[in-house]
Amino acid sequence: MSTDGALSRSRLLPSLLGILLLLMGLAMLAGGIKLSMLGGSLYYLLAGIGLALTGILLLMARRAALGLYALVLFASTVWALWEVGLDWWQLVPRLAMLFALGIVMLLPWFRRPLLRDGAAPMGTGALGVAVVLAGVTALASQFTNPGEIKGQLDRDSVDGMTNTAPAMPDGDWNSYGRSAHGDRYSPLTQITPQNAHKLVEAWSYRTGDLPGPNDPGETTAENTPLKVNGMLYVCTPHSQVIALDPDTGKEIWRFDPKLSTQNAANFKGWAHMTCRGVTYHDDAVYATEQSPTGSASAPVASVCPRRIFLPTADTRLIALNADTGKMCEDFGDKGQVDLRANIGGFTAGGYYSTSPPAVTKDLVVIGGHVTDNVSTDEPSGVIRAFDVHTGKLVWNWDSGNPDDTTPIAEGKVYTRNSPNMWSMFAVDEKLGMLYLPMGNQTPDQFGGARTPESELHAAGLTALDIGTGKVRWHFQFTHHDLWDMDVGGQPTLMDLKTADGVKQAVLASTKQGSIYVLDRSTGQAIVPINEVPVPQGAVEGDHTSPTQPKSDLNLMPPPLQERDMWGVTPFDQLICRIDFKSMRYDGPFTPPSLQGSIVYPGNFGVFDWGGISVDPVRQIAFVNPSYMAFKSKMIPAAEIAAQGPRKSETEGVQPNKGAPYGVVLEALLSPMGLPCQAPAWGYVAAVDLTTHQVLWKHKNGTVRDSSPVPIPLSMGVPSLGGTFTTASGVGFLSGTLDQYLRAYDVKNGKQLWEGRLPAGAQTTPMTYTGKDGKQYVLVVAGGHGSLGTKQGDYVIAYKLSE
Structure with a gap:
């Protein structure tokens, strides 16, 4: 074997790396020029020059390549620390690739072809220092938790405070939010922070209602079941x-309404296929009560x-016998009311109730x-009240009139x-009031033609x-809402301890991150x-x-900056930076x-229809x-044509037919x-509702089920539910993008347990007591079409192992 041939082969790896670095450098240089022209960071332009020159030097087998690369890596580390500090997930796209290539360049068999006179290649020591500095930076970032708040609640109760929600058996869950107050608080105590890790699956049931080939993309299992009447x-997506x-x-009984396609060619006419819940009404509960006006209740004879x-x-309201599942013939037209009445025309699926009604x-x-x-020219957002027994229309409230x-x-x-209310009501029958979380008048991003009546009741309570x-x-x-900031969560009613005494409060969580706390009798801010x-x-x-209302109690994020743009490599991060600087963004x-604007928080919101839960005692x-x-x-x-x-609603x-503008609205993605x-x-x-301060805040969930490689990295993922x-x-939560039901200690946020689910569970779980006296935790795992979580048809119950 000739010496020249061996040397040629030994130079192959540096040459290949040289080509790679040259291409990387040119790509980064091109993107860096564009970013700098938009007023963004100069780093990518300079780093692109450095990488390209390093690649050329490697192709020429020049030892100076090591020194130049050391300078690029060192400068990149200093720049990264200046921009984001010791934030591991922010450092990864900035340094991981450069760090790995630096290690390769330090290997003896890589450096050997760069030797010409037997001396150590120039820059080896400098590169070693740069690699160590980058490695130490990464190691140090493992001990930080940016964005998290550590804290500990030091009380089990607040003097004099009790659960004032409507009475029901402790082991029942009578309404979507457990009670009509929407508190999602259970008085059960069998599952504790000390034994929650012993939760095991008690049983699993499959509904058989799976998304079909003609269903809309947003077929979702957002149901919170009820436990009442034994x-x-x-309810399932197909109602x-x-x-x-x-x-x-x-299974005891099943009712299938046999949905009509409403003359649509197939179900793709629907924007959603969703049933968040059903509602229960029991005449016996009211048999000894008085009405809100003080009149005595008369016995009700009912089938x-x-x-x-x-x-x-398909736009019906159906009354079923809770014992048998048969339609109640005395309600409406043989058990159902047609909600298309007086609505006018609409596209199939363009109007129906995705959420359970309220009952009084x-x-x-x-x-x-x-x-x-x-x-x-869409249907009205009218709220209609029907007689609970006959189905006769008693009153209608139209926010346009x-x-x-x-x-x-x-x-x-x-x-x-007119503005609609698509979410869940809260009800205070003692005060005689219904609380409506309102949406806005469509189209969401253009309000030039909105009427004063539609503006008055939009995006509020x-x-x-x-x-x-x-x-x-x-x-x-939200005044003159142009961001789809409709109030999605069910309002929560509770008695709140304040410096001025105990107040009857209503709490409204919102997409922008404020939690508004009002006196539920008067609407005045608490x-x-x-x-x-x-x-x-x-x-x-x-x-x-000119202004927007912001509550002192809020979890609003700080405004985005260019340095907050992210990716798994410097290149997709660079593209995100260019996207960020290309659009209009002046904060919330x-x-x-027309240029394109960033919407942050986005229209999925800090809080959406999942709302919040409260502990009225603590x-x-x-x-x-x-x-x-x-971005919109x-x-x-x-x-438009x-x-x-x-x-779909997000693709x-x-x-916006009839408006001067359409809109492209989508997530800001790499x-x-x-x-x-x-x-x-x-x-x-x-x-802490007594001080309005965040007690603790921990990132939650992994990317196991939403990344190409199913690695359970705890990055903190969005949740819907x-x-x-x-x-x-x-406390319990199942709505994260990974397939888990999790239990937490509400005093400090410690995760106590997690149960792996067979599908996504973008819903709100619940708890109840069985006939066996055991406390169960129940979740529907059916996935969410538009979020891309795995779809299914599972109802799963957990209880403590024996």
Whole structure:
């Protein structure tokens, strides 16, 4: 073998690395030039030059390559520390690749071809120092937890504070939020922080309701079952109701409404296929009570003394006998009310109730989902109250005509396109009030044509009189909403201890991260709410509010900066930085624009329909905030057709027919499909409601089920769905993007247990006592189509091992 041949082969690896570094450098240089022209960091331009020159030197077999690379790595480490400090997940895309290549370049068999006269290659020592510095930086970052708050609740109760929600057996879960107060607090104590790790699967049941080939993309299992009347009541995405034995999961009865396609070619006409829950009404509960007006209750003769009310995806409200699953023939038209009445035309699936109705002594009250951003001529957001026994319309509250609640005349149509209430009501029958978390008037990102009536009740909380539907008070949380900041979570009612005594409070969690705390009798703020200046400058034909209300009790994130842009490599991070600098962003409430604007928090919100849970005895809230940025871009109406058809509510151009602009609204993601903003993206936290301070806050969840490689890295992922708490101090959450049900100690946030699930569980779990006297924790694991979690049809119960 010739010496020249051996030397040629030994130079192969440096040459290959040289080519790689040259290509990396040129790519980084090109991106760096564009970023610098946008006013961004100069690092990528300079690093690109350094990497490209290093590659050229390696191709020339020059020892100076090591010294130059040492300078690039050293400067990169200093720059990374200056930008993000010791934040491991922020350091990874900046340094990991350069660090690994530095180690390769230090290997003897790599350096050997660079020797010409037997002397050590120039720069070896410098490169060694740079690699060690980068490694030490990475090691030191393992001992930090940016964004987390460590704390400990030092009390088991607050003097004089009790659970004042409507009475029910401790082991039942009568309403979506356990009680009509929406507190999601159970007085059960069998599962404790000391034994929660002993939870095991008790039983599993499969509903058989799986997404089909013609279903919409957002087919979701967001159901929280009820446990009442000795049974569990589950509803499925296709509006089926199943009664199960709570101890065994054995099916007792099933009702299938046999959905109509409403003349759609197939189910793809629907934006969603969702059933969050059903509602239970028992005449016996009211037999000895008085109505809110003080009149005595009369005995009610009914073919269905115990009823389940089911909203269907084809726009019906059905009353079922809770004992048998048969339709209650005395309700409406042989057991059902057609909610299309007086609504006017709509696209199939464009109007129906995704959430359970509210019930009171005499009424069943229902709102409705209206598909966002299709047109300016969509169905009304009317709230309708029907007689709980006969199905007769008693009153209607239309936010577009808010003063007239007299049942609408035959042949008339409710105000088209008025703000709707698609989430869950809270009810205080003692005060005689219903609490409505309101959405806004579609289209979401353009409000130039909104009426004063629609603006008044949008994106806030409205309290109605139960008996008449008249407005008692209202409070707006987002003025002239251009960001889809409808109030998604069920309001929570509780007695709150304050410096001025105990207050009857309503808590409203919101997408922007504020938790508004109001007196539920008057609507006056209990926790201060301040009007803060926000960015200005809407598109032509629209306007912005000069200020927005911010609660002193909030989990709002700090504004994004360029350095917050993230990726798994320097290259997708660079693309995210270019994307960030290319769009308009002036902080929260940056108006939509033709240029494209960043919406942060995004329209999934810090808190969405999962809401919050409270412990009224400890006076804390247990919450699961998420932080995901979105981007919106306004498209002039004349250009919409060229963009192609709308695919879903989060894909393609939303046409906003009748408005001067359509909109593209999507998550701010890197080319690899990961969030452009740095983790963590999801937390669990507790708030002391007596001081308004966050007690503790810990990142929550892994990327096991959302990354190409199923590694359970604890990065903190978003969650969709809510929490619940128990009197023993254990909280539960299942809504994270990874497939787990988890238990936490509410005093400090310590994770006590996790159970692996066969599918995503973007819902709110619940707890109950079985006939065997055991406490169970129940979760529906069916996945979420638009979030991409694994879909299924599972209902799973857990209890402590013997």
